[in-house]
Amino acid sequence: MEFRFEVLKTDPSGARLGRLTTPHGTIDTPAFMPVGTAATVKGLTQDALEGLGVRMLLANTYHLYLRPGHEVIAGLGGLHKFMAWPRSILTDSGGYQVFSLAKMRKVSDEGVLFRSHLDGSEHMFTPEKSIEVQQALGSDVAMVLDECIEHPAERTRAEQALARTTQWAKRCRDYARTHGSATNPGQQLFAIVQGGMFADLRRESARQLIELDFPGYAVGGLAVGEPQEMTCEMAAEATALLPPERPRYLMGVGLPEQLPDFVRCGIDMMDCVLPTRNARNGCLFTSRGRLPIRNACYAHDARPVDEACSCSVCARYSRAYLRHLYMSGEILGAVLGTHHNVHFFLDIMSQIRNAIAFGNLSGFSSELQIRLGAGHS
Amino acid sequence: MEFRFEVLKTDPSGARLGRLTTPHGTIDTPAFMPVGTAATVKGLTQDALEGLGVRMLLANTYHLYLRPGHEVIAGLGGLHKFMAWPRSILTDSGGYQVFSLAKMRKVSDEGVLFRSHLDGSEHMFTPEKSIEVQQALGSDVAMVLDECIEHPAERTRAEQALARTTQWAKRCRDYARTHGSATNPGQQLFAIVQGGMFADLRRESARQLIELDFPGYAVGGLAVGEPQEMTCEMAAEATALLPPERPRYLMGVGLPEQLPDFVRCGIDMMDCVLPTRNARNGCLFTSRGRLPIRNACYAHDARPVDEACSCSVCARYSRAYLRHLYMSGEILGAVLGTHHNVHFFLDIMSQIRNAIAFGNLSGFSSELQIRLGAGHS
Numbered sequence: 163m164e165f166r167f168e169v170l171k172t173d174p175s176g177a178r179l180g181r182l183t184t185p186h187g188t189i190d191t192p193a194f195m196p197v198g199t200a201a202t203v204k205g206l207t208q209d210a211l212e213g214l215g216v217r218m219l220l221a222n223t224y225h226l227y228l229r230p231g232h233e234v235i236a237g238l239g240g241l242h243k244f245m246a247w248p249r250s251i252l253t254d255s256g257g258y259q260v261f262s263l264a265k266m267r268k269v270s271d272e273g274v275l276f277r278s279h280l281d282g283s284e285h286m287f288t289p290e291k292s293i294e295v296q297q298a299l300g301s302d303v304a305m306v307l308d309e310c311i312e313h314p315a316e317r318t319r320a321e322q323a324l325a326r327t328t329q330w331a332k333r334c335r336d337y338a339r340t341h342g343s344a345t346n347p348g349q350q351l352f353a354i355v356q357g358g359m360f361a362d363l364r365r366e367s368a369r370q371l372i373e374l375d376f377p378g379y380a381v382g383g384l385a386v387g388e389p390q391e392m393t394c395e396m397a398a399e400a401t402a403l404l405p406p407e408r409p410r411y412l413m414g415v416g417l418p419e420q421l422p423d424f425v426r427c428g429i430d431m432m433d434c435v436l437p438t439r440n441a442r443n444g445c446l447f448t449s450r451g452r453l454p455i456r457n458a459c460y461a462h463d464a465r466p467v468d469e470a471c472s473c474s475v476c477a478r479y480s481r482a483y484l485r486h487l488y489m490s491g492e493i494l495g496a497v498l499g500t501h502h503n504v505h506f507f508l509d510i511m512s513q514i515r516n517a518i519a520f521g522n523l524s525g526f527s528s529e530l531q532i533r534l535g536a537g538h539s
Numbered sequence: 540m541e542f543r544f545e546v547l548k549t550d551p552s553g554a555r556l557g558r559l560t561t562p563h564g565t566i567d568t569p570a571f572m573p574v575g576t577a578a579t580v581k582g583l584t585q586d587a588l589e590g591l592g593v594r595m596l597l598a599n600t601y602h603l604y605l606r607p608g609h610e611v612i613a614g615l616g617g618l619h620k621f622m623a624w625p626r627s628i629l630t631d632s633g634g635y636q637v638f639s640l641a642k643m644r645k646v647s648d649e650g651v652l653f654r655s656h657l658d659g660s661e662h663m664f665t666p667e668k669s670i671e672v673q674q675a676l677g678s679d680v681a682m683v684l685d686e687c688i689e690h691p692a693e694r695t696r697a698e699q700a701l702a703r704t705t706q707w708a709k710r711c712r713d714y715a716r717t718h719g720s721a722t723n724p725g726q727q728l729f730a731i732v733q734g735g736m737f738a739d740l741r742r743e744s745a746r747q748l749i750e751l752d753f754p755g756y757a758v759g760g761l762a763v764g765e766p767q768e769m770t771c772e773m774a775a776e777a778t779a780l781l782p783p784e785r786p787r788y789l790m791g792v793g794l795p796e797q798l799p800d801f802v803r804c805g806i807d808m809m810d811c812v813l814p815t816r817n818a819r820n821g822c823l824f825t826s827r828g829r830l831p832i833r834n835a836c837y838a839h840d841a842r843p844v845d846e847a848c849s850c851s852v853c854a855r856y857s858r859a860y861l862r863h864l865y866m867s868g869e870i871l872g873a874v875l876g877t878h879h880n881v882h883f884f885l886d887i888m889s890q891i892r893n894a895i896a897f898g899n900l901s902g903f904s905s906e907l908q909i910r911l912g913a914g915h916s
Contacts, residue, residue, distance in 0.1 A: 202864060202871045208855065230838060230863045238841055238859055246855045461607060464615055478585065478623045482615055486607045487579060493873055494579045 163187070165302075165350045165377060167409045167430075171518060175426040176401065179518040182218075182409055182430070184250040184302035185348035186242060189217040191409065192425045192518075194511045195252060195433040196504050200225045201235075201245040204438055205493075205500040208247050213474075214505055215512075218250035218302070220433045223295055224259030227285075228278050232298035240300030240345030252433070253301035254413075255292045255334075255354075258382075261310040269309060271326065289333035293341070293351070300345030305380060306334040308354040313386040320358030327356045328370040335374055352378040352411060355400040359392055364399040372405065379404050380411040381429075390420055394427050401428035418447055418510050419534045422527035425514055437507045441499035444488045447506045450536040453481075455499065460485040473505035540564070542679075542727045542754060544786045544807075548895060553778065553805040556895040559595075559786055561627040561679035562725035563619060566594040568786065569802045569895075571888045572629060572810040573881050577602045578612075578622040581815050582870075582877040585624050590851075591882055592889075595627035595679070597810045600672055601636030604662075605655050609675035617677030617722030629810070630678035631790075632669045632711075632731075635759075638687040646686060648703065666710035670718070670728070677722030682757060683711040685731040690763040697735030704733045705747040712751055729755040729788060732777040736769055741776040749782065756781050757788040758806075767797055771804050778805035795824055795887050796911045799904035802891055814884045818876035821865045824883045827913040830858075832876065837862040850882035 163183050171179040180191040196203045196211070199222045203211060211219065221241060226232060235244045241251055257274065260267060264276035273288030289307045296304035307330050309323040331353045343349040353376040357363030364381075371379060381400045384393045393415065401410055411431035412424050424432060437447065446453045448468035453460075455467070466476035467484060475484075475498045487495030510530070517526035543560040550556075557568040573580045573588070576599045580588060588596065598618060603609060612621045618628055634651065637644060641653035650665030666684045673681035684707050686700040708730045720726040730753040734740030741758075748756060758777045761770045770792065778787055788808035789801050801809060814824065823830045825845035830837075832844070843853035844861060852861075852875045864872030887907070894903035 200863070200867045200869060201860070202869050205870045205874075207871065207874060209851065229867055230859070234838060234859070237839055238857065243841075244857070244860055244863075246857070246860065461611060462614055464620075474586065480615065480621070480623070482607070482611070483578070483621055483623065486577070486621075490577045490606055492577060492579050493582045493870055494584065496870055497582075497584060497874065 163348070165348055167378070167407065169406065172406075173426070173518050173521065173523055175523055176398070176428040177425045177518050177523050178428060178430060179515055180409070180430055184218070184350075185346055186248060186250040186302050187217060189250060190515055191430040192511060192514055193218060193431050194421070194507050195220045195431065196507075197222075197433055197435045197438060198245070200229070201241060203500070203504070204442065205496045206504065208245065210501060211247070212249070214501070215508055216249065216504070218252060219247070220252050220254065221299070221301065222259055223253045223256035223292065223299065224263065226299060227256060227295050228280055232295040236298035236300070236345060242300065242346075250303075251301040252303040253296045253299055253305065255305040255307040256287055256295065257292070257307045258310050260287055271329065273307070289330040290337045293334050293337045297338070297341060297343035297349065298345070300343050300349065302346065302349060303378065304338070304349055304351050306331040306351060306353050308356055308382055310383055311358060313359070313388060315358045317358070317360055317363075320356070320360055320363050323358070324356050324363055324367045327354065327367065328374075331371055331376075332374055335376065350377045352376055352380050354380045354382040354413070356383050357396070358383065359388055359396060361395065361399045364396050365403055368400045368403040372403065376408070378409040378411065380413050382413045384412065385415045390423065394423055397424065397427040397429060418507065419531055421510055422514055422517075422523060422530060425518075426523065426527070437503035438500050441503040442496045444495070444499065446499055447503050448538070449533055450538055451534045453538055455481065455485050456488050457485075467502055468506070471502065471506065472509075473502050475502040475505075540725075542725055544755070544784065546783065549783070550803070550895050550898065550900055552803040552900055553775070554802045554895050554900050555805060555807060556892055557786070557807055559807070561595070561727075562723055563625060563627045563679050564594060566627060567892055568807040569888060569891055570595060570808050571798070571884050572597045572808065573884075574599075574810055574812045574815060575622070577606070578618060580877070580881070581819065582873045583881065585622065587878060588624070589626070591878070592885055593626065593881070595629060596624070597629050597631065598676070598678065599636055600630045600633035600669065600676065601640065603676060604633060604672050605657055609672040613675035613677070613722060619677065619723075627680075628678040629680040630673045630676055630682065632682040632684040633664055633672065634669070634684045635687050637664055648706070650684070666707040667714040670711050670714045674715070674718060674720035674726065675722070677720050677726065679723065679726060680755065681715070681726055681728050683708040683728060683730050685733055685759055687760055688735060690736070690765060692735050694735070694737060694740075697733070697737055697740050700735070701733050701740055701744045704731065704744065705751075708748055708753075709751055712753065727754045729753055729757050731757045731759040731790070733760050734773070735760065736765055736773060738772065738776045741773050742780055745777045745780040749780065753785070755786040755788065757790050759790045761789065762792045767800065771800055774801065774804040774806060795884065796908055798887055799891055799894075799900060799907060802895075803900060803904070814880035815877050818880040819873045821872070821876065823876055824880050825915070826910055827915055828911045830915055832858065832862050833865050834862075844879055845883070848879065848883065849886075850879050852879040852882075
C-alpha cells in the first residue's frame with residue numbers, strides 16, 4: 163500500500179473525518195495512537211491490541227536506539243517484524259525523550275549530545291542520526307528531530323528553537339530523500355511545528371515547514387503544563403495554515419474530555435501515555451469520569467469498572483477484583499486496567515468520528531463533558 | 540455437577556488415566572494445576588487460562604485470608620465469582636504458607652499462631668479456621684490443615700507431625716461435615732499424607748487417614764530438597780495403600796522431566812509454581828530443555844522460543860523480542876513467558892494422558908528425558 167491521506171468530510175468547526183493509508187494498513191481519522199515505548203504497549207499483547215482495534219501505535223526512537231539498538235531491530239527485519247505487529251507504526255524522533263529523560267544534554271546546531279538514562283553512555287542525536295535510526299526501525303511515519311523547550315519559555319528562546327527546528331527539519335528531509343528505509347521504503351517523514359506559546363511564532367514555524375513540503379505535519383511542544391485553551395489556540399494557529407490535504411498530528415495529548423476539542427482544531431492524529439500509564443497507577447477512565455480503583459469503597463463492589471463499557475474487562479471482572487489485583491501489586495491489575503483504558507480512548511475516538519459524520523461534534527463534545535463530570539455512585 | 544472420580548485405565552506401572560468431576564466441571568487426569576496464589580495466575584487473564592485449556596487451578600488460602608479477606612470474597616459470592624473463573628478451583632489449607640512465609644510461628648495442638656508477612660498482624664489458623672476460610676472461598680476441593688516439617692527432619696519430629704496431622708485432619712473433617720460451604724455446597728475435603736522421608740511413617744499416615752474416609756488424598760511434605768528417587772519412593776509408599784477409586788494429589792511438583800515419574804507412582808493431580816515463577820525470571824521451558832531468555836545469544840535470534848511448540852506465543856514472537864522484553868523489565872515479557880510455560884506443562888500432561896491411553900508411558904518418559912536434555916543450538 164502507498165502512503166495516502168483522504169479527507170472524507172470537514173465539519174464547520176474545522177474537524178475532519180479522514181482516512182490515512184500507510185504501507186501497513188488504513189487508519190480511520192481522527193485517530194488515537196497508544197504509546198508502545200519499548201516496542202510494547204505496556205501490559206498488552208499484540209493480539210489484544212488487534213482485538214481492541216488499534217490501527218497505529220507509537221514507538222519511541224530514543225528507547226529503542228538504546229535498547230535493544232536500532233541495528234539489532236534492522237537485522238531482524240525492522241520494528242514490525244521485531245515486535246510482530248503487522249499494522250502501522252509511528253516513531254518519534256527521540257528528541258523529546260532526550261530532553262526529558264537523558265542526563266547531561268548539550269544542544270548545538272549540530273544536534274543533541276546526551277547520556278543514556280540506562281548506563282550513562284554518551285550519544286549524539288543529529289537530525290541525520292535520528293532519521294538513520296528511524297529508517298532502521300522502518301516505521302510507517304517518522305518524525306523530524308526538533309528542539310523542545312521548557313515551559314514557560316521566553317520569546318527569544320522560542321524563536322531560537324523555532325529556527326533550529328526548521329534547519330533540522332530540512333536536514334532530516336534531505337537525509338530521508340537521499341537514503342530511504344531499507345525495511346520500509348514507503349516510510350514518510352512528518353515535520354513538527356514549534357513556537358512555544360506565541361501565536362505568531364506558531365504561524366511562522368508552520369510557514370517555514372510548509373515551504374519544505376512534508377507529507378504530514380505535527381504540532382509539538384504543547385500539553386506541557388499550559389491551560390487547555392492555550393493548547394487549542396496554538397494548535398489552531400498552526401492548522402489554519404497547514405495544507406488541508408495533509409494529515410495533522412498533535413503530539414502527546416490528551417485527557418478524554420479534551421479529545422473532541424483538539425479534533426475541532428483540525429487535528430487528525432493524537433497520542434498519549436495517559437490511558438496506559440494511568441492504568442498502571444490504578445486510575446481507570448470511565449464514562450462517568452475517573453475511577454481510582456484503589457479506593458476502599460470498591461472493595462465490595464461487584465459492578466464492572468464502567469457499566470456503560472463494552473470492553474472484555476468490564477464484561478468479565480468486578481471493581482472488587484480489580485481493586486484486589488492493584489492492592490496486591492498483581493501483573494493482571496495492570497494488564498486489565500490498561501486494556502480497559504485503551505478501549506475507552508479508542509471508543510471516544512470512534513464516537514468522535516461518528517459525531518463528525520452525523521454533523522454533531524459540538525453536541526457530542528458538550529454531552530461528553532457532562533458525562534465525564536458525573537462522578538461515580 | 541456432583542463430585543466424582545473415575546479411573547478409565549490403569550497402567551501396569553501404576554499410572555492412571557482418569558476423570559475428575561467437580562461442581563465446576565471435568566478435569567482429565569493426570570492433571571497439572573497452575574498456581575493462582577492471590578486469585579490470579581500471575582500474568583495471565585482468565586480468558587488466556589481458558590484458551591490454554593486449564594480446567595482446575597490452585598489458589599492459596601493464606602494469601603486470600605490476609606488479602607482481600609475470605610469474608611470479602613464470600614460477600615461477593617465466593618472465589619469463582621470473585622475472580623471470574625467458572626472452572627474448578629482447589630485451595631490449600633494455608634498451612635504450608637504459614638510455615639514458609641509468615642513470621643513468628645507457634646505450633647500447638649490447637650493450631651498455628653503466626654504474624655502476617657504483609658503487616659505483622661497476629662492470626663491463628665486452627666483446623667476449624669482453615670476449613671471455615673476455605674468454605675467462605677467456596678473452592679471445589681479444600682485441603683486439611685497439616686503440620687509441615689523442615690527437611691531433613693529427625694524421625695521423632697516426623698512422628699509427632701504425623702500424629703498432629705491426623706488429629707487435625709479429623710477436626711477438619713468434622714468441621715466440614717457439620718458446616719459446609721454456603722457458596723459451594725459440593726465442596727470436597729482432601730486429606731494429606733505426611734511422614735517425612737520415612738517409608739513406614741508414610742504408610743502409617745496413609746492408614747490413619749484412610750480410616751477417616753476422605754474423598755481424595757494428597758501426599759504432602761515432599762519436593763522439599765530431597766532427591767527425586769526419594770520423592771517417588773515416598774509417594775509410592777502412600778499410593779500403594781490409598782483406595783484406588785479416590786484421586787491422589789502430589790503437592791508442589793515438579794520439573795517437566797519428573798512429571799511422568801510421579802504419574803507412574805499413581806498420582807492423578809499435581810501443582811507447581813515452576814512454570815509461572817520461572818517465566819517471570821526469564822527461564823522458559825522448551826522441548827529441548829530450559830532456555831534462559833536473557834542470554835546474549837538470543838539477542839538476534841528470530842526463531843520462536845520453541846520451534847516444536849504450538850502455543851500462540853511461539854506462533855507470533857521471536858526469542859529476540861522476548862529477550863528484549865525481559866531485559867527491559869517489560870510486563871509483556873512475564874505475560875508471554877508465563878503463557879508459553881503454562882502451555883508447555885499442560886502439553887506434557889496431555890502427552891502423558893495419551894501415552895497411558897496407548898500403553899506407552901514408559902517409552903514416552905524415556906523419550907522425554909532425552910528430548911529435554913538435548914539443549915539449544
